Amino acid sequence: MNSTYIKNELFKYFRYNRQFWLCCTEGINYSDFIAMNENTMIEVEVKISKADIKAEFSDKNKYCNKYKKHYKRYNNAENIFKTYEETRKLDNTTMNIPNLFYVAVPQELLEFAKAEVNKINPKYGVITVKDGGGRDCVFIMKDAKKLHTYKPNAKTVKMIGKRCSSELCTLRSKFLR
Secondary structure (H helix, E strand, O other): OOHHHHHHHHHHHHHHHOOOOEEEEOOHHHOOEEEEOOOOEEEEEEOOOHHHHHHHOOOOOOOHHHHHHHHHHHHOHHHHHHHHHHHOOOOOOHHHOOOEEEEEEEHHHHHHHHHHHHHHOOOOEEEEEOOOOOOOOEEEEEOOOOOOOOOOOHHHHHHHHHHHHHHHHHHHHHHHO
């Protein structure tokens, strides 16, 4: 099982089973997958090996600074938004903090992923994907807890919408070749 297969199954799950109206890969926050509706933005990191899971949150990650910056914000999301309520000032990147954050893994990595995610932030959830496809191959095995309760703002919705259009254009071009 590879990350492309997992992302494809996430598309189907969030679009059809959960009825999210915007779904894209490689979206904002350096994320592997984003699903969004009018009230919620969900970010999913796709991991296909134990080393991949460990590297995601490791200080030795070559993307360490940008990931640590994001995860530090995620861990403190409620306070960031509380400060926003008091000051009415919020930078654009803060508005891109998802409401829910998941790590998606193949079924054989489930227990390892749950343990690692709990070390990083107990609010993060875990999704497992079974081989074989079909409507019932994506499972939420550890529910994510809300990082904050604010709805996605218009700028974030626009960014995700543009990414969705880019993906569609690329796929149609490949199909027509």
